[in-house]
Amino acid sequence: MRFHELVEARRSVREYTDEPLDDETLTELFDRVKYTPTGYNLQPQEFLVLREDDRQALLRECAYNQEQVTDAAAAVVVLGNLDPAAHADRVFDDWLDKDYVPNEEVRDGLASNVEGWREQPAEENRVWTVRNSSLAAMTLIYAAWEMGIASCPMEGFDAEAVRDEFDIDDGYEPVMIVTLGYAEAEASSPSKPAKFRRPPAENVHEEVFVPHAE
Numbered sequence: 536m537r538f539h540e541l542v543e544a545r546r547s548v549r550e551y552t553d554e555p556l557d558d559e560t561l562t563e564l565f566d567r568v569k570y571t572p573t574g575y576n577l578q579p580q581e582f583l584v585l586r587e588d589d590r591q592a593l594l595r596e597c598a599y600n601q602e603q604v605t606d607a608a609a610a611v612v613v614l615g616n617l618d619p620a621a622h623a624d625r626v627f628d629d630w631l632d633k634d635y636v637p638n639e640e641v642r643d644g645l646a647s648n649v650e651g652w653r654e655q656p657a658e659e660n661r662v663w664t665v666r667n668s669s670l671a672a673m674t675l676i677y678a679a680w681e682m683g684i685a686s687c688p689m690e691g692f693d694a695e696a697v698r699d700e701f702d703i704d705d706g707y708e709p710v711m712i713v714t715l716g717y718a719e720a721e722a723s724s725p726s727k728p729a730k731f732r733r734p735p736a737e738n739v740h741e742e743v744f745v746p747h748a749e
């Protein structure tokens with residue numbers, strides 16, 4: 536499937552068949568998702584994958600009872616690490632090994648710069664991790680679709696409830712829920728036409744930003 540076909544055919548799917556998602560399929564899926572880009576390649580994203588009925592039911596309670604959380608074969612909580620430097624050493628060692636930086640001094644400078652972000656106001660690191668982890672969620676959605684797996688991204692959940700119920704400590708931000716499973720035919724394309732999208736003539740701005748008036 537070409538990317539333009541994939542992007543046009545994808546739908547948010549809320550009704551799924553009973554077919555489960557097996558370990559092998561999930562492994563293949565997340566092996567593709569790992570290539571998502573992140574700022575400085577720092578990779579704050581974490582994925583809490585729920586496939587057990589009682590765990591999905593618990594998540595549904597945190598998600599204002601949205602049915603797709605339990606109807607789907609899996610519900611994934613995308614989490615963002617709030618510590619930008621959590622993986623910095625491995626990331627910048629790799630840059631040095633592969634000549635993405637010229638020497639150890641540059642490598643160390645980058646690592647200490649990112650470590651300095653730990654002192655930023657918490658809100659800045661929250662924005663940083665939400666930005667990066669959201670891209671990972673998008674990769675998950677498209678990678679899944681290419682494998683025939685439908686999804687629904689979800690922001691409709693109580694992040695504090697998710698933290699409490701799933702023992703997620705303060706170092707991580709619950710960023711998004713993504714349900715995954717095989718779509719009921721009538722809940723997906725081509726049965727479901729694509730929803731309205733604002734045309735590029737309205738929201739693509741050349742050189743100067745002038746918001747479009749309705």
Ligand SMILES: Cc1cc2nc3c(=O)[nH]c(=O)nc-3n(C[C@H](O)[C@H](O)[C@H](O)COP(=O)(O)O)c2cc1C
Pocket residue numbers: 545546547548549601687688689690691692729730
């Ligand atoms: C960040 C984000 C949050 C969303 N949250 C929810 C949600 O909580 N519940 C839901 O049913 N759909 C949710 N959606 C799905 C949107 O309603 C859907 O993407 C939009 O209507 C466009 O439809 P399409 O994805 O089928 O093209 C969310 C989508 C995004 C990108």
